[in-house]
Amino acid sequence: MGKRVLVIEDEPNISEALRFILTRNGWMVEVNADGHAALDKLAVDPPDLLILDLMLPDIHGFEILRRLRAGTRTSDLPVLMLTAKGQSADRAQAERLGVTRFMTKPFANADVLAAVHEMAGT
């Protein structure tokens, strides 16, 4: 039984790519485009790892991160943040909020897999 990863991403093509490479690598992948729904789910049943987009339609990625770190069951959850904006100010802000890894889009598939393995300790 592989480890579980949740992807919060509103661009369907990007989430499909992530699902494909992670599944092939042995992960159980769940995708959610809706930030609020994802938050509810995370509070009840946190996965082993979270991949989080920064710009979401309903709620900002930073806000999701802030709430996760404030929650009891998700304060230590490994979070990989992906962003297309790639400004240094965003990286600093993410680190202040306790992100585990921060990567800019477009990414190399191999880099994502390496980061995910490292974060999950596998």
Add this chain to the structure above:
Amino acid sequence: MSFNLLVLTCIGYVILLFAVASLAERMAAEGRAKWLRSSTIYTLSLSVYCTAWTFYGAVGYAARSGLEFMTIYLGPTLVFVGWWALMRKLVRIGRENRVTSIADMISARYGKSNALGVIVTLLCIAAGTPYIALQLQSIAESFTVFVRDPDALGLSTNRTLIAFWVAVGLAFFTIIFGTRTLDANEQHHGVVTAIAVEAVVKLVALLAVGVFVVWFVATGPADILTRIDAQALPEWQIQPGRWTGLILLSAIAIICLPRMFQVAVVENTEDRHLATASWAFPLYLFLISLFVLPIAAIGMEMMPAGSNPDMFVLTLPLHLGQDGLALLSFLGGFSAATSMVIVAALALATMVSNHIVVPLWLRARAATRRDTGDMRALVLNVRRLSISVILGLGYVYYVISGGSGALAAIGLIAFVGVAQCMPALIGALYWRGASRNGAALGLIVGSVIWFYTLFLPSFGPDTLLPAQLMSDGPFGLSWLRPYGLFGLTALDPLLHALFWSLLFNALAFCLGSMLSFPSPIERVQAALFVNIYDRAGPARSWTRPMVEAEDLLPMAQRIFGPTEAQSFFRMQAVAQGKQGYLPDITPEFLEALELKLAGSVGAATAHAMLAQSVGTAAVSVEDLMAVASETAQIMEYSAQLEAKSEELSRTARKLREANEKLQTLSVQKDAFLSQISHELRTPMTSIRAFSEILMESADMSDDERTHFAQIIHEESIRLTRLLDDLLDLSVLEHGQVQLKIGSANLRELIDQSITASNSVKAERHFDLFRSRDTEDIDITTDAGRLSQVFINVLSNARKYCDADNPSMTIRVQRRGPMIEVDFIDNGSGIPRDQDALIFEKFSRLTDSLQAGGAGLGLAICREIMHNLGGEITYLPGQGGAAFRVSFPQVLNARAPDDAQARAAE
């Protein structure tokens, strides 16, 4: 002449007048024919003073009392020649404050008090009723005199019935003449022109009869003078006291009569016209009175004993077999009567609607908190109804008074009634200490005395007042007799009433003014009226506004209609150097708005409506310090200071706005770059990820491989489109675009745009409201670019309109050479603080609305419309998101040059 023929002649004449009025109105609307507002027309319109009373009654008056009839002309002559300064001040104040009637004038001066407006309105109606009755009587009488058709004898001798139909006809005529549209400043070009025509007709008619009498009946002026001497009666002696009183009375009447106020003040457009009228109007009066005495003398000599001298102008030519001349004379009298009734009814109806009905209606609506809707139709209908009621009252007076009594007596009763406005009016112009309470007190006291000593007794003993009361006084108190108040019996009833009513009126006015403390707004208005020639107003009537322009716009729309209101707000915004439809709410703006409202509904109502909207921001005590402590020096100094500080604050505001704009632009530039980065990286992410997948995996199915390739393909198209948009925008912004100008049909263009935009969120159903007929306009423009804008606006609505049952209204209207297409949805619209930003690049309002596209759409639309010589703007306050696309119906090829010039700035 047969009865039917005479009726047909009258109707034909009225139709001719109506044609003149329509033509004048149309020419005025098109801005042609400056002569319509010339000194000549103005002077001729003043002749509405000369009613049927002048036309028929003056001769009767002369037959009874000799030269005394001249007093009725001497008073106005004195005013126009001697009191020219007073008239000029009156006219200037009236024009600058957009006064709509004498009631409005008095109400505006005394703190925009509606109570005063109501008092003056009621007084004017009471005084105007006998006067209108007089016109009905004279027309009815002239009919019966003229018709010698035995078949119609039954009808033609029934004067009451004739008077009834004359009243109905005149009401109908006045309504279609005067209430076709609600004019912003109550000016009626058509009516004034028709009145001027009637002025000429009545003058020509009277002169013709006079010339006939002097040179054809008599043998010339010398012969006439001896024949006048032969007819002289003992009553023809000049009575100095009575002459003075009557001259004073007619002088007051020319200023205070509602119809005179209407033509002299409300319809005045330039001071210059008054200057001409100051000699031309007395000349007119001189000409129209020239032959009165000869006609009277010859009439008395030749007509059978017992003939009514009031009808000599008509009966004398008939008696001498001059039927053509008699018909001209009949038309002259008809003109005199109709012009008076039309203007008087119009003036009174304006007062009734502005001071009684509209305020009551507004109050009722405010109490029930209901929306006030479009008020223009209401105001017009109220005026129509008022005209009917006023003419109805005139008819009732005619029936009750029995149509008896000499014509002149009835006219003079009305004169004394309106004279009650004089103290308040003079005080309004010259006495800053005059107060509302004083004016109200004076008006009420004067009116009551007039009513008791002249109006009620005028019906004769035992009609409205018991005969016993008239001879012995109420409760046997002889010093309270209507004709002998305080034991004064030496004067005849008319002068008696004039003396007591004006004396007590003036006393009450002065005393009331000195004993009461005027409110702040009264002080402001007093300064404004008394010092009308000092350009710099000392104080403003609005301070510290606490209202948004968006709240005032709907109110203005209800009074002026949406088009007019929006263009007014826009002009004000432009004058303040702002963009969009909403100006800053400054005291200056509120004053301009109030003035415009006052032109439609009167000063008191306009002030009340604004005060209701603005809250407690009307004049404060601090503002009055300026009024209280002013001297000429201080005023001049402060005016200079004010001008300077106004200029400074204007410059400061411009600088601040420029600075804010720069800051916004800088922030926008950063945001733009960051957005570009995001928009470019997103498709590239998919492309890179899937191409890596394709490269690494040999063990994929063909289906999977195809699917991934498809995604890469889609995303590269998305990337290309984004780059195209950016390039498009850049080209448009720098005006380097090549327009493909050609003919197109607007309706087809809208049809195509709707079809094209339906693919966005195709599952949503929109109710469409269009007026396909008005859309059918042929245009010359770059149709492709224009439909690009339409599609964008329509697609945005499909994406962002958040109503459960979304709908889209498309409205097309022409404005001069421009065409406006409004797109209005029923969603929650765009928040107030953000509607200025939506046309900027990447200014999607919130991330939650990131429904697709890169946020360049409206920015591109804006640039396209600039290139098409038009614009796209956001319309606030329409109940949903509303965009107005306006463009010239025919675009000439030079437009891109302008865009280039703009880009080069």
